[in-house]
Amino acid sequence: MSEASTRTLIDDLRAVVADAEALVAATAGDVSDRARSARDRATGSVENARARLAELEADLRRRAKAVKDDATQYVHDNPWQSVGIAAAVGIVVGILLGRR
Template sequence: MAMYPTGQHDSEASTAQLKEDLRHLSRTVEELVSATADDSRSNVKELRERAEKRLHETRARLEAQGEKLYLDARDSADLCDRYVHENPWTSIGVSAALGVVVGMLIGRR
């Protein structure tokens, strides 16, 4: 497993869950659209067409947003990795100071 900054793994899991939920929703709406395809009433036909259109629009927007979030997270991880490699002693100092603060907070309990 690759190393990620804190929270990035959770973000990827949330994104994967969102995509899976969208797939389930898409399948359900598609089944509904297929089931009502034989119904010739005009209002059902119009509703079915609107549902199809919204489903496709929503799917496209969510996929684009998911891809953007993934790319942004990957870029942030790359920047963090580059900074740590370019400034190792600063990174060690900040980590040590943060460790001391967290240790003091935990010790007070």
């Protein structure tokens, strides 16, 4: 998963959590037992989602850093092979874009 799509996923999940929190806050004035019970369950779910989101973000950041570190190490260990791969990718992209 690219860093941009990871960031988009995290931002989308944050928006969902914020919307759920707003919904819980909007029902705060309703004092019926059913509403209170639903609000309590929603509050618990939002707290769990927030904790899980924090774990997911930390895990994705660790993975992205590990991939970046591996790629950097590969390029340092194999500079000429890396140049060849980059040139081949450039040629393929050039051919694909040239067909338009």
